[in-house]
Amino acid sequence: NGRDGLGAYIAEPETYPSNVVVNHNEDFVAIYDMFPKSSLHLLLLPRDPTKTRLHPFDAFEDAEFLTKVRTEVYKLRTLAAAELRRKYGKDSAQEQARQAALIADPAPEELPAGRDWEKEIMCGVHAVPSMNHLHVHVIAVDRYSERLKHRKHYNSFATPFFVPIEDFPLAEDDVRRHPTREGYLKSDFVCWRCGEKFGNKFTQLKEHLEREFEEWRRL
Ligand code: 5GP
Ligand code: ZN
Helix, strand or coil, X not given: CHHHCXXXXXXXXXXXXXXXXXXXXXXXXXXXXXXXXXXXXXXXEECCCCCCXXXXXXXXXCHHHHHHXXXXXXXXXXXXXXXXXXXHHHHCHHHHHHHHXXXXXXXXXXXXXXXXXXXXXXXXXXXCCCCCCXXXXXXXXXXXXXXXXXXXXXHCCCCCCEEEHHHCCCCCCCHHHCCCHHHHXXXXXXXXXXXXXXXXXXXXXXXXXXXXXXXXXXX
């Protein structure tokens, strides 16, 4: 298994329960990340055998394929947003107002918009993936998870080591094509939400992330 561990989902998605494989079709398999680095962390796995072994930067040079992947990633993001709304939406005053308005059956234009949870989800790849099969992360921005145990876990989603799917195709001279793995993953911690700096103090970062999570989910 090891670095090839994602291959089994692509080969036989139908053999997994729905708390492992979110959904699948001929071309893609969506799964829950087994070691989630946020309160919600999914992976989209393209099944195209000519692409699944490629580095994402190379796979996404194919414009047609990139478009196809992006479309599917955004569908998964919509699903993920609905999941966040279910998990956290009830706590938000805005959502309560929306629910109350729904019960009162008002004209659609009177409905408060509700929180746009899609904005709270990042979609992208790691400049140096650790798993061999092509995969795109669809991950809530909170980075609040007990599985986030190492500095590289945080920094791989909080520095240019994480390359958003929106940024493809990368320019020829994009510095992220030549990632200084050590550089990005060893850089000082910066809170994703408020920008506070934590140097190399991981425990303090973790405590801060918990406080930020509590505020963020209720916003
Ligand atoms: P990478 O760093 O390669 O972009 O991310 C690979 C992701 O795959 C990581 O977030 C890791 O937690 C996840 N992962 C590793 N092995 C497995 C596995 O066997 N099953 C699932 N569902 N996720 C895995
Ligand atoms: Zn902060």
